[in-house]
Structures are given as C-alpha cells and as structure tokens.
Amino acid sequence: MSAVAWIAVVSLSAWVWLLLGQGFFWRTDQRLPDRDEPVRWPSVAVVVPARNEAAVLPASLPSLLAQEYPGDAEVVLVDDCSDDGTGELARALSVRCGGLPLTVVTPGEPEPGWTGKLWALRHGIALARRWKPDFLLLTDADIAHEPDSLYELVRAAGPVSGAGGEGDFDLVSQMARLRVTSTWERLVVPAFVYFFGQLYPFRWVNRRGTRTAAAAGGCVLLRTRAAERAGVPESIRQAVIDDVSLARAVQRSGGRIWLGLADRVDSVRPYPGLRELWRMVSRSAYAQLRHSPLLLAATVAGLLLVYVVPPAAFVTGLTTGDAAAAWAGGAAWVVMAGTYMPMLGYYRQSLWLAPLLPFTAFLYLLMTVDSAVQHHLGRGAAWKGRTYARPEAAPEP
Template sequence: MSVVAWIAVGSLTVWLWLLLCRGFFWRTDQRLPPRARPAEGQWPYVAVVVPARDEAEVLPDSLPSLLAQDYPGGAEVILVDDGSSDGTGKLARALAGRHGGLPLTVVAPGEPEPGWTGKLWAVRHGMAAARESSPAYLLLTDADIAHEPDSLRELVAAALPDAQGRGGFDMVSQMARLRVRTPWERLIVPAFVYFFAQLYPFRWVNRGTGRTAAAAGGCVLLRTETAVRAQVPESIRGAVIDDVSLARAVRRCGGRIWLGLAERVDSVRPYPGLGDLWRMVARSAYAQLRHNPVLLLGTVLGLALVYLVPPYALATGLLTGDTAAGWAGLGAWAVMAATYLPMLRYYRQNLALAPLLPVTALLYALMTVDSAVRHHRGRGAAWKGRTYARPGTAPDR
C-alpha cells in the first residue's frame, strides 16, 4: 500500500475509535436529567447573576426572559454592569420598569483588579450582592442568553434530588442553543458544539467519576454552598475559559456536575460574518492549549489527520487509481459525516452540510493558529476593549 493509503487507514482507525470509544460524544441525547418536584413553599431561593459589558444590543431580547421566569420559589436578578460604555445598566433598569417580574438589582464594581478577568470580576461582585438574600443556588448566565419562562424551574428541579434519590447535583449546566441563521453561522456554529463535545464528552462529564469536567458558561446553576467550598470565583479568577475551570473547581471539592444540551435556552448574539466567528474562536483557542507550542502543533496535525486526510485520500484514489487510499478515505469521511448528523439535526440544519465538516475543521485549525499568533504578538485574549495577554491557567494544570 502507498503512504497515503496507510495514513488514510490511520485516519479511519481514529474515526472508528471516536465513534465507539469517545463517550458517544456525537449523540445529542444528554438533556436535563429526571427532575424533582418540591412541594409548594419548598423551592429554594435563587439569585440570577448576569455579568454584562456593553450588552445594550442584546439585552432587550434576553433580560426580559429572566425577569419573566415562572419560578415557584423566591428569586431575584442581579445584573453586573462591567464598565459598559453603551448604557447597559440604564437600559437594564428601564427594561425592568417596563416588563416587571422578578426584582432586578444593577451593580457596577468598576475595573477588575490585577489577575482577574472581567467576567469573573463581575461574577464575584454579583455573588457578593446576592449574599444579602442567602440564596441556596446561583444561576450564572450570560447577558446574551434568553430563557423560556420555565427555564429556572426546570434547572432547579434537575439539581434537586428526587424521591428516588436521583439528582442532587451541585452544578447543572446547559449549553445554550447558539444562533444559526447566516451561511457562516450554519457552517461553523454546529461544529463548534460538536468539537466541544468531542473534547469534553458529555457522558464522561456526567458519570460522576473520572477526570473529565466541563460546563457551558452561558447557563450554570451552582449550589451556593458548593461555590463557597470551591472558593469560586477567587480560585479561577484569571481563567479565560472560565466555564471549564469552574467545573474543575467544583469537581475538585467533591461536587457533582452535569452538562447537557439546552432545549429552551438560546443565545441571541449574532455572528453574521466569518470575522465575527473567527474572533469568537480565536479569543480563547490558544488558552485551551495552555499556550503550549507543542500542543498547538499536535492539535494542528491531529486535525489534519482526522478531518483533512479523508477527503485528500479519496481524491488521491480517484485521480491516481490508488484503490486502498480511496476506500479508506471514503470510509473515514463517511464515519465523520455520520457522527455530525445528530448535531445538525439538533440545530435543525440541512443534513447536506455534514460532508463539509473538513472545510469547517480547516477553518478551526487556522483560527487556532491565529489565536497563538495573537498571543505571541501581545494581544492575547481580546474581548470588548480588554486584552489578557497571558490568561491564568493554574486551575487547569
């Protein structure tokens, strides 16, 4: 067999391993676990903490959904205006006055101290403001996340133990359904969640044992007692990938975590062009690799072997008559596309996009390389006027 054929066989072997041995990451059936139904008057008090920096564009679509939560227990919303210049805090108060619902408090903590990322600095002050109400749970949700009216009720019910003793989670996190409307969003967004699940298989996160820990930062219900025990957010104050760091901190202190796909929690933030999506991925991709050039090289080579070799081998087989390369490439590409179909169904997208996954993977490889270049040029993780040249990664080591 030719060298190309052997490499294609290697790619096919990797795909068969991913299909069967990587926690069935490609399945999309990890939804909220069985829920408890407390009696009236026994629902715990919840404080919803919303860090917001220059979010006036999306706030009218997200904040009213939090204020309108149909929750049987006590709850409040604390929006932390993180140095906004677009009137985010003023708009939040106006929306609360117009829509009513849960009580809203707006706090402005000022610029973060050295060593803190802006979001975690805002979360810290939101949690501090919530202490006055002694909430049993904290819902940490981003300013671009819209919740259906029963979202909070279902999250709390999933976290509480039911009559059979199931549940009892210290942290329940849902990956919000991201917006998918433009051609670039259709090409890149479902793959973003697919790659995340491949890196952190939800089943492995949810099995209660093992080292895999992850969360989706847009929607995290956290037991207050566990947050104190894990010393968050102080223990992860410099983390750019704060959701994964949070999950690891909770697991390290013995907390039970659960992660799944959302059905009634959606992101309203638009990413209309390739540049918008590129910046979103490149902002933290190199931090995920702990700023390690060796890991960067391994990641790029791994993406090439897994995603780019199959179509290349198939083309080689068709053009040169290398039958072994062609069949191995076709097999690997077929398994790849098949594992992507459930995510496309979840996002209600055309299944014909599945064979284009190598194109998307190539874009992600380029975004990751660009993330490393930005870091070495001193721009690091840039977000809304702030740059974190060397994000703290100690919690992830």
Template sequence: MSAVAWIAVGSLIAWVWLLLGQGFYWRTDQRLPRHAEPPRWPSVTVVVPARDEAAMLPVSLPSLLAQDYPGEAEIILVDDCSRDGTGQVARDLSVRHGGLPLTVVSPGEPEPGWTGKLWAVRHGIALARQRKPEFLLLTDADIAHEPDSLRDLVAAAGTGGPDSFDLVSQMARLRVASGWERLVVPAFVYFFGQLYPFRRVNRAGARTAAAAGGCVLLRTEAAERARIPESIRQAVIDDVSLARAVQRSGGRIWLGLAERVDSVRPYPRLGDLWQMVSRSAYAQLRHSPLLLAGTVPGLALVYLGPPVTLVAGLLTGDPVAAWAGGAAWALMTATYLPMLTYYRQSLWLAPLLPFTAVLYLLMTVDSAVQHYRGRGAAWKGRTYSRPEATPDV
C-alpha cells in the same frame, strides 16, 4: 501500501476510535434530568455579568424577568464598565416588564489578576451571598430563557439526594441564521463535545469536567467550597475552569444541550465567528507550543486526511487509499448528523465538516500568533496578554 494509503488507514482508525471510544460524544441525547418537583422551592439569585450589552438586553433580559418560579428569586445584573448605557437599559426594562426584582451594580475596572467577566461575577456573587440564596444561576447577557427555565434547572439539580447535582449547566442553542453561522456554529458545539464528552462529564465519579458558561446553576454551598470565582479568577475559558473547581472540591456536575435556553447574539460574518473562537483557542491548549505543534498535524490527519486520500486514491488508482479515505469521511459525516439535526440544519452540510475543521485550525493558529504578539485574549476592548488557561484551585 502507498504512503497515501497509510494516511487513509490512519484516519479511518482514528474515526473508528472517535465513534466508539470517545464517550459517544456525537450523540445529542444529554438533556436536562427530570426529577420530581421539590416540596419547597429553594431561593435563587440570578447573576448576569454584562459589558456593552445594551443591544442584547431587550431580547434577553425580559425572559429572565418573566421567569415563572414558585420560590424566591431575584436578578443581579453587574454592569462591567459598559460604554453604551447597559445599566440604564436594564433598569428601564425592569420598570417596563416588571417580574423578578432586579438590582444593577457597577464594580469598576477589574483588579490585576482578574478577567473582566469573573470580576463582574465576583461582585454579583458577593452581593447575592448577603441574601443567602441556596442556588446561584450564572447566565450571560445574551441568553434568553423560556419562562419555565429556572424551574426546570432547579428541579434537575435535585434536593440533595444521591441523584442530585451541585452544578447543572446547559449549552444554550446558539443562533444559526447566516450562511457562516450555519457552517461554523453547529461544528463549534460538535468540537466542544468531542473535547468534553457530555456523557463522561455526567457520569458519577467522572474525571472529565466541563460546563457551558451561558447557563450554569450552582449550589451556593458548592460555590463556597470551591472558592468560586476567586479560585479561577484568571481563567479565559471560565466555564470549564468553574466545572473543574466544583468537581475537585467534591461536587457533582451535569452538562447537556438546552431545549429552552437560546443565545440571541448574532455572528453574521466570518470575522465575528473568528474572533469568538480565536480569543480562547490557544488557551484551550494551555498556551503550549508543543500542544499546538501536535494539534495541527493531528487535526489535519483526522479531518483533512479522509477527503484528500479519497480523491488521491481515485486519481491514482489506489484502491486502499480510496476505500479507507472514503470510509473515514463517511464515519466523520455520520457523527456530525445528530448535531445538524439538533440545530435543524440541512444534513447536506455534514460532508463539509473537513472545510469547517480547517477554519477552526486556522483560528487556533491565529490565536497562538496573537498570544505571542502580546495581544492574548481580546474581548470588548480588553486584552489579556498572558492569561491562565485553568489556574490551580
């Protein structure tokens, strides 16, 4: 066989394995577990870290204030040194909409060794513990919840039996409105699921751990046992680090796709999406040049190999390359269809996944370049030059 044919066959083998051997990551059926409502609804404190979120809060915060929850619940919004009046906007919205009681606190700039979000979460949890809630809901300032979201999350966590969870997290449905969002956003969740197959995360005794930081319900005792957030204070990918800490401390976790929790943050331009991905992409590789060196050709083989070898096989009359490349591309396309369906997008976007994968590959390389330039993970005016990917617990 020709070299092109060998590449095509290698790509096909990779896609057969991804289809059948990677926890069926491409399926989108991991939705919130349904348990019976508890006889007594536990108390919950909602912690919202917010930095320069004055534009997002009028869309997201009223949905939290309006939660239809039968037990005791309150909201703590941690204003993380915002420069746009975030705290005052939150107070005004609370007065205007009523609903759950809201407390706004401002902890000041983070101490050395802390990322900004986790510093804010630390102060929110510390204040929450004074009220001794049984659950903490950690949710971002750009996440909108349907009125029964908190009720469903608590019911899904269970009452402490063998089917109960210490951490329940939903991957919020991200906004998909602009052309770039349609091309990039569903693939972001698809790639995340490929790295952390939800079915494996949710299996009892699982070794795979992950969470979606926009919506995490956490038992307070599990947070204390795992020393959250102190044990992950330097984490850039804080949601995955949080899930690992809970799992390592003996907790059981669950992760799935949301049906009634949405991100309202817009990413209308490619540059906006690029910044979102590149700020943590190299941290995902643990800032390892060796992992980066293996990732680049690996992604090229898996995602670029199929269309390139199909075209090359057709042009050169190489039937093995054309057949294997075409079959691999077909499998790739088929695995992407469920995610596009979940996002209510045209299925004709599925064959474009190789192009989107190239964008993500370039974002990852750019993330590494920025890291070695000393810029690290930059977000909202803060730069973490040498952050830890996942500190030891």
C-alpha cells in the same frame, strides 16, 4: 499499499475509535434529567455579567424577569463598565416588563489578575450572598430563557440539601442553542458545539466519579454552598475559559456536575460574518492548549490527520487509481459525516452540510494558529476592548 493509503487507514482507525470510544460524544440526547418537584422550592439569585450588551438585552433580560418560578428569585445584573447604556437600559426594561426584582451594580474596572467576566461575577455573587440564596444561576447577557427554564434547572439539580443521592448535582449547566441564521453561522456554529462535545463528552462529564469536567458558561446553576466550598470565583479569577475552570473547581472540591444540550435556552447574539466567529474562537483557543507550542503542534497534526486526510485521500485515490487510499479515505469521511449529522439535526440544519465538516475543521485549525500568534505578539485574549496578554489556561485537575 501507498503511503497515502496507510495514512488514510490511520485516519479511519482514529474515526472508529472516536465513534465508539469517546463517550459517544456525537449523540445529542443529554438533556435535563427529569426529577420530582422538591418539597420546598429553594431560593435563587440570578447573576448576569454584562459589558456593552445594550444591543441584546431587550431580547434576553425580559425572559429572565418573566421566569415562572415557585420559589424566591431575584436578578442581579453587573454592568461591567459599559459605555453603551447597558445599566440604564436594564433598569428601564425592569420597569417596563416587571417580573422578578432586578438590581443593577457597577463594580468598576477589574483588579490585576482578574478577567473581566469573573470580576463582574465576583461582585454579583457577593451581593447575592447577602440574601443567602440556595442557588446561583450564572447566565450571560445574550442568553434568553423560556419562562420555565429556572424551574426546570432547579428541579434537575435535586433537593436543596444536596444529600448526594443519585441525580443530585452541585452544578447543572446547559449548552444554550446558539443562533444559526447566516451562512457562516450555519457552517461554523454547529461544529463549534460538536468539537466541544468531542473534547468534553457530555456522558463522561455526567458520570459519577468522572475526571472529565466542563460546563457551558451561558447557563450554569450552581449551589451556593458548592461555590463557597470551591472558592469560586476567586479560585479561577485568571481563567479565560471560565466555564470549564468553574466545573473543574467544583468537581475538585467534591461536587457533582451535569452538562447537556438545551431545548429552551437560546443565545440571541448574532455572528453574521466569519470575522465575528473567528474572534469568538481564536480569543481562547490557545488558552485551551495551556499556551503550549507542543500541544499546538500536536493539535494541528491531529486536526489534519482526522479531518483533512479523509477527503484528501479519497480524492487522491480516485484521481491516481489508488483504490486503497480512496476506500480508506472515503470510509473515514463517511464516518466523520455520520457523527456530525445528529448535531446538524439538533440545530435544524440540512444534513447535506455534514460532508463539509473537513472544511470547517480546517477553519478552526487556522483560528487556533491565529490564537497562538496573537498570544506571542502580546495581544493574548481580546474581548470587548480588553486584552489579556498572558492569561492563564483553565487549571488542570
């Protein structure tokens, strides 16, 4: 066989392994566990870090204030030095919409060694702990919740005591359904969740005794006792990938975590163009690789082998008459597209987008390289006017 055919066979072998041996990451059936209602509904403090979020608050904050929850619940919005009137708008929405009590606090600029979001969470959690809530719901300012979202999250977590029985969780996180409206959102967003699930298979995260830990930062229900035991957010204060860092900290301290896809929790933040999506991915991609040039090189090589080789080998085989290359490349491409279809279905997108996954993967490769370039230029992870030139990656277990 030709060299192209051998490379295509290696790529096909990788896809067979991914299909069967990577925790069935491509399936989309990990949803909130169905549990009985607790005898006593625990108290919950909802903490919302917000920096310059006036554009999305009218679509998200009222959904939190309107939660139909049988127990005691309050909302703390941490206005992280916004200059667009985020705090004032939040207070006005509370007066207009009613519902759960709202407190708005402003902690000031982060101290050295803290990322902005974790600094805001530190102050929100500190204020919430004065009320001694049983749970903390950490949710982003661009996340809209259906009225029963908090009810279902607490029910899924299990008894307040967290006695350690089957199905009791210290952290329950849902990957909010991201907005998919523009052409670029349709092309890039479902793949973002697909790649996340490939890196952190939800089944592995949810398995008792696992070493795989991850969470989705937009919606995290956390037992207060587990947060104290894990020392968060202080123990992860420099993490750019704060959700994965949080999950690892809880897991290391003996807590059990659960992660799945959401049906009734949605992001309302628009990403209308490639530029916005590029910024979303590139700001933390190199941190995920622990700022390692070797890991970057391995990642680039892996993305090329797994995602780019199949269509390239298929086309090369057809044009040169190399049947083995065309067969192996085509088969790998079919398996790849087949694993992507469930995620497209979850996002209610056309399955005809599945064969375009190699193009999207190549875009992610470029975003990752750009993330490394920005880091070495000293610009690091930039987000909402703040730059973390040398941020730490999520701590390893």
